[in-house]
Structure formats: structure tokens, C-alpha cells
Amino acid sequence: MGPVALAAAGCGTLPSHGEEVDYTNPEGCQATVEAHGMDPGAEVDVPPQPRRVSFPPPTDERGEFEVSLVVDEAGKVVAGSIEVTGAERNATVNHLRESFRNWTFEPAQVGGCWVPGVFTYRVLER
Numbered sequence: 001m002g003p004v005a006l007a008a009a010g011c012g013t014l015p016s017h018g019e020e021v022d023y024t025n026p027e028g029c030q031a032t033v034e035a036h037g038m039d040p041g042a043e044v045d046v047p048p049q050p051r052r053v054s055f056p057p058p059t060d061e062r063g064e065f066e067v068s069l070v071v072d073e074a075g076k077v078v079a080g081s082i083e084v085t086g087a088e089r090n091a092t093v094n095h096l097r098e099s100f101r102n103w104t105f106e107p108a109q110v111g112g113c114w115v116p117g118v119f120t121y122r123v124l125e126r
Contacts, residue, residue, distance in 0.1 A: 029113035036115035
């Protein structure tokens, strides 16, 4: 098995493991949160940023895979939102979904409000 190269879209460096953070929105954000909940792929001021990550161990399938997921306004991965493209084997898809489901994030932001947003990650297996 070869090395795994990972690159986060929209993310420079990955923060270290930190304490739990309370992403409570200020008053007046409810309409913004609801609008982005209906369309998490809508444009945001700041995209979701990883806070706690666990990198997946290598798979036996080679190639470039893209993992896309929805992060809610509390920084958690939305259940059932993880999509994997580029993988030919179900085992690889399941492996990557399992690896990413426990990541935590700083949520996306719009106008000073925490909102749902989409996070995309590329995994290279050589």
C-alpha cells in the first residue's frame, strides 16, 4: 500500500485537536440558518473548516477520490450527507465515509452567523 496524500479544498492548515466549541448563533440568525439549511451548497462568506480530524488509513484501491459532506451550523457532519466520487469499489466508499463521519468543524459563516455548508476533500491513493 502506498502513501496517502490529502488536500483540503478551501483549507490551508488543519488545526490541532481542540476543546469543544459552542457555535451558538446570536439573535437574528435564524432566517439565515434556515435558508442555508435548505441549500447548504449556497455561497458562504467563510466555508467550513476542519477542527478535529482522523485521517483514513490507506485503501487497496488506487486513484483520486473526492469526499463531499454537509456540515451543520453546530460543526457536525450531517448524517447521510457524505458522498464519495472516483472510487470504484463499495469497500472504498464505505471506508472513506466511516473515516469522515466523525470529523468536527468550525461551521460555515454568512454575515456573522454560523450556517450549514459543504466541505470537499480530495484523497489521493498511490
